[in-house]
Amino acid sequence: MRKPYITIIDELSKFALSLFLLSVLVFTMSRLAPGDPLYSYYGDRVEKMGTQEQEAARERLGLHAPIPVQYVQWMKGALHGDFGISYKYKTDVKEVIADRIGNTLLLGGLGFVIIFVLALLLGLFCAWREDKAADRVVCGIGTVTSCIPEFWLSLVLILVFAVWLGWLPSSGAYSVGMERNPADRGSHLILPLAVVVLGHLWYYAYLVRNRLLEETRADYVLLARMKGLSGKQVLYRHCLRNAMPSYLSMMAIALPHILGGTYVVETVFSYPGIGTLAYESARYQDYNLLMLVSLMTGGLVIFGNMLARIINVWIDPRMSLKSGGMSGEVREF
Amino acid sequence: MDVLTVKNLSVSFYRESGEITAVKNVSFTLRAGEILVIMGDTGCGKSVLCKSIVKLLPDIAKIKTGQIYFQGKEITGYTEKEMQKLRGTSFSMVFQNPMTALNPCMSVGAQIAEAVRLRQPGISRKALRSRVMELLKLVGLDRPEERAGQYPVHFSGGMAQRCVIAIALAANPEILFADEPTTSLDAGMQAQILGLLLELREKLGMSMIFITHNPEVAVRMADRVALMRGGELYRIGDAEEIFEETIHNNH
Ligand SMILES: Nc1ncnc2c1ncn2[C@@H]1O[C@H](COP(=O)(O)OP(=O)(O)OP(=O)(O)O)[C@@H](O)[C@H]1O
Numbered sequence: 001m002r003k004p005y006i007t008i009i010d011e012l013s014k015f016a017l018s019l020f021l022l023s024v025l026v027f028t029m030s031r032l033a034p035g036d037p038l039y040s041y042y043g044d045r046v047e048k049m050g051t052q053e054q055e056a057a058r059e060r061l062g063l064h065a066p067i068p069v070q071y072v073q074w075m076k077g078a079l080h081g082d083f084g085i086s087y088k089y090k091t092d093v094k095e096v097i098a099d100r101i102g103n104t105l106l107l108g109g110l111g112f113v114i115i116f117v118l119a120l121l122l123g124l125f126c127a128w129r130e131d132k133a134a135d136r137v138v139c140g141i142g143t144v145t146s147c148i149p150e151f152w153l154s155l156v157l158i159l160v161f162a163v164w165l166g167w168l169p170s171s172g173a174y175s176v177g178m179e180r181n182p183a184d185r186g187s188h189l190i191l192p193l194a195v196v197v198l199g200h201l202w203y204y205a206y207l208v209r210n211r212l213l214e215e216t217r218a219d220y221v222l223l224a225r226m227k228g229l230s231g232k233q234v235l236y237r238h239c240l241r242n243a244m245p246s247y248l249s250m251m252a253i254a255l256p257h258i259l260g261g262t263y264v265v266e267t268v269f270s271y272p273g274i275g276t277l278a279y280e281s282a283r284y285q286d287y288n289l290l291m292l293v294s295l296m297t298g299g300l301v302i303f304g305n306m307l308a309r310i311i312n313v314w315i316d317p318r319m320s321l322k323s324g325g326m327s328g329e330v331r332e333f
Numbered sequence: 334m335d336v337l338t339v340k341n342l343s344v345s346f347y348r349e350s351g352e353i354t355a356v357k358n359v360s361f362t363l364r365a366g367e368i369l370v371i372m373g374d375t376g377c378g379k380s381v382l383c384k385s386i387v388k389l390l391p392d393i394a395k396i397k398t399g400q401i402y403f404q405g406k407e408i409t410g411y412t413e414k415e416m417q418k419l420r421g422t423s424f425s426m427v428f429q430n431p432m433t434a435l436n437p438c439m440s441v442g443a444q445i446a447e448a449v450r451l452r453q454p455g456i457s458r459k460a461l462r463s464r465v466m467e468l469l470k471l472v473g474l475d476r477p478e479e480r481a482g483q484y485p486v487h488f489s490g491g492m493a494q495r496c497v498i499a500i501a502l503a504a505n506p507e508i509l510f511a512d513e514p515t516t517s518l519d520a521g522m523q524a525q526i527l528g529l530l531l532e533l534r535e536k537l538g539m540s541m542i543f544i545t546h547n548p549e550v551a552v553r554m555a556d557r558v559a560l561m562r563g564g565e566l567y568r569i570g571d572a573e574e575i576f577e578e579t580i581h582n583n584h
């Protein structure tokens with residue numbers, strides 16, 4: 001039997017290795033991409049600078065050395081928790097991110113929770129009404145909504161609810177001077193949140209539906225029905241329980257997708273979160289900022305996958321046997 | 334007394350490719366306390382026959398004609414609600430593959446307890462627990478206290494089949510349908526499970542419809558035998574009579 005701490009050490013070293021590879025990749029690619037980071041720092045003033053001045057500026061920002069050397073420099077700092085300054089904001093990138101991350105966590109986190117619950121309920125409902133009218137209608141609507149691109153949906157919602165009806169604000173996270181007003185923040189959240197939820201919901205609901213339907217074909221359903229349970233009771237008490245471990249691990253993988261998937265939405269709604277920051281930093285060669293944002297997002301993705309594996313092993317009694325445990329009898333699970 | 338009477342039962346599957354009649358005009362009776370063995374080649378409709386009696390056919394299958402009487406009362410037109418009541422209290426079933434018949438994500442004790450609670454809705458926790466232990470002992474599982482908390486993966490096929498039988502017995506059924514309950518087990522286990530079923534029949538006085546391919550199993554279990562072929566039940570009679578006949582025909 002594998003000791004739990006070995007699993008943890010194993011997972012942690014994989015985590016570190018993945019992050020390292022990601023950092024090398026992003027570092028190199030961002031520097032090879034066309035564009036001049038000096039614009040990010042000095043704005044249009046760059047054009048008025050002489051070549052010599054530009055060279056001096058590059059020197060100061062540590063941009064003159066070959067890429068591998070720059071990387072080692074960056075890594076030295078990063079290991080001490082110093083990720084450099086943002087060229088655009090001229091402050092520590094950690095501060096820039098700290099200012100915004102709350103907004104993203106709020107949007108993505110709320111979105112995730114809503115998707116998590118609604119997908120389960122919708123999937124259950126559709127599985128219960130399999131192939132009946134209600135199931136077909138929901139599946140139809142779901143398929144259509146999941147095909148609408150997020151930016152387009154955002155624009156339509158802005159047009160309807162902000163421009164025509166004027167009920168909701170179209171951009172930002174709060175009105176001027178209302179930073180601490182929950183009602184105001186809430187009203188700014190509704191539209192982006194709606195897009196985040198609508199953009200992902202059906203994908204997961206449909207997976208839940210199909211996963212449950214697969215379960216209803218299993219043998220144990222017959223035995224449960226022979227006990228005198230109704231089809232609906234079997235679905236809730238038996239099938240759901242069996243589908244849950246795979247749902248949880250699926251949602252662990254979904255977590256970074258939903259949290260990170262707010263980028264497009266943030267950009268369209270000019271919502272001051274990590275998404276807009278990522279977009280800006282990539283667009284304007286704000287290298288240090290881009291690095292930290294990528295590493296955080298990447299770390300989240302890797303973490304989600306790790307969580308999914310752990311859930312699989314620890315929650316599902318069918319799996320726990322595989323990872324060691326009982327005597328060596330061969331079983332079909 | 335007849336516990337179960339089936340008259341002219343026909344069951345069809347409706348697929349896009351057309352109608353398949355899996356059970357054709359089958360009639361038989363099951364007497365109180367007897368074991369009726371149904372034999373026949375694979376695909377001849379034995380399982381479908383059982384499932385149509387307990388009304389657990391897939392949606393695409395329908396009872397086309399015929400009547401089913403349980404203890405003299407016609408149940409052919411029973412609603413799903415009424416059938417649920419009957420399944421929880423009078424009919425039970427044991428399946429071919431015990432490993433897939435048990436819910437892999439639920440402890441065995443919980444699965445037995447669920448069946449007990451459906452039979453006795455108001456039962457106290459303590460009584461429930463002791464009933465689960467009693468059932469586990471009844472089917473010959475040692476250390477029931479420990480067993481109850483385990484999951485099906487921790488069981489061998491034979492032990493899992495004992496658990497399925499425990500679940501079936503929780504209902505205190507009048508009729509136990511056993512659909513090839515030993516086919517997936519090795520010979521030693523098979524003999525034990527057959528012995529257990531015979532012993533339980535004595536103890537609890539239930540009737541049994543027992544499906545098998547295996548003539549040796551049939552000889553051991555049968556009071557009467559029904560032979561099926563291509564959806565039809567073409568011969569039914571006392572075990573000795575039928576076995577003698579078949580031996581005769583084979584020579
Ligand atoms: N889900 C299904 N869809 C369509 N036809 C089916 C289905 N299940 C059974 N049938 C039909 O019913 C016939 C009888 O099937 P059944 O499972 O009762 O056979 P069986 O006698 O139990 O065989 P076995 O000994 O292999 O268990 C099959 O030959 C098939 O044509």
Ligand SMILES: [Mg+2]
Pocket residue numbers: 379380381512
């Ligand atoms: Mg069969």
